[in-house]
Amino acid sequence: MTSDVRVKICGLKTPADVQAVAEAGAAYCGFVFFEKSPRNVDIGTARELAFCAPVGLAKVALVVDADDAMLDKITGEVPLDMLQLHGSESPDRVAQVKQRYGLPVMKAIGVAEAADLPLIDLYAQVADQLLIDAKPPKGAVLPGGNGLRFDWQLVQRKYWTRPWMLAGGLHAGNVAEAIARTGTRQVDVSSGVESAPGVKDADKIRAFVAAVHGAGGQRAVPKLT
């Protein structure tokens, strides 16, 4: 039974997406601020979506090597619970962002082989949470959200000093196995709950969260207006 595993659904673009994610029982929703992504949202849209999120659904802004000017605008306009740094931000930059914005910071780390694992320990010293994702292939346009998984055995039953989230190529058909193999207590998905790049699918969101939480995994949350 995996009912205490927390789910993050990333790349929401519409109020209906937020409603589907909340009704399915996810713990976090993510807004992507990266122009090259099919999931990119502008600040006004993200603000509107954030106000649609019910209490208890944590709102995460995903940025890629964002400078202070961009983060000032995002954090100034959008009520947020966490920042997700999904670029090549250094440990010093992670610490700086944490201090400047006073929000918990989750650092994404791409993993393809055992040699990538020490980076996780390094970022555990500065980040509040770690997001362990598949390393993007060379030349990929997106540093994440590519629907690619990595060898889960690399992180099997690993312990880090910060909470961590498993990401990369998850979908309703493989997430239970991913949890069983890795022992993760948090999972993140984007393309695996879409009908086309950037288009979230409410049935897939429901199926994903239900697969995580076990059969009949829906939780009662207020209907959004």
Ligand SMILES: O=C(O)c1ccccc1N[C@@H]1O[C@H](COP(=O)(O)O)[C@@H](O)[C@H]1O
């Ligand atoms: O989703 C995106 O478009 C994206 C863009 C830039 C950086 C990260 C992005 N998504 C994150 O990537 C992982 C895995 O996504 P997927 O499930 O394999 O599609 C997830 O953490 C998203 O938050």
